[in-house]
Amino acid sequence: MPKLDKKLRGIGGWLILFQIIVYLILLIDIVFLVSIITTLFPIIFNFIFLDQLVYAIMFMIDAIFIIFSLNLFYRKKKMFPRFMKISLWLFYAFFVYQNYNFAMSQPIRPTILSLIFSFLIPLAVVILLVSYLKRSKRVKNTFVK
Numbered sequence: 001m002p003k004l005d006k007k008l009r010g011i012g013g014w015l016i017l018f019q020i021i022v023y024l025i026l027l028i029d030i031v032f033l034v035s036i037i038t039t040l041f042p043i044i045f046n047f048i049f050l051d052q053l054v055y056a057i058m059f060m061i062d063a064i065f066i067i068f069s070l071n072l073f074y075r076k077k078k079m080f081p082r083f084m085k086i087s088l089w090l091f092y093a094f095f096v097y098q099n100y101n102f103a104m105s106q107p108i109r110p111t112i113l114s115l116i117f118s119f120l121i122p123l124a125v126v127i128l129l130v131s132y133l134k135r136s137k138r139v140k141n142t143f144v145k
Helices: 014-040 047-075 080-105 112-135 137-142
Strands: none
Touching: 014 047, 014 080, 014 112, 014 137, 047 080, 080 112
């Protein structure tokens, strides 16, 4: 069994920033869900209904994953880093899917450069957070239950 460093235990350091980011992702999921649900009711039997329903299901799944991850986070469960990595990649996949469909539905098509940056910046954030979960000593020392 590896020796645990007492200084690097508990929710502190970069985990506080990580916690804020996770709450922001949850807030984004809720905002997307509310906006999708409010547009669903007037357009019940339209073609847009199916598309909006797919978005609502995607962001509901991600919100459930994030809430479950936060539960594991505060209980300091060993399963948290693995589950959070899945949640982050799900959020990125749903975000890309939604942004691409929105960009392609506009009358003026976005440039390739703007599409690349709108997908690369969130990708860089997800890679940064996943690598932090994977390599951080604080994460390894905190989530041990």
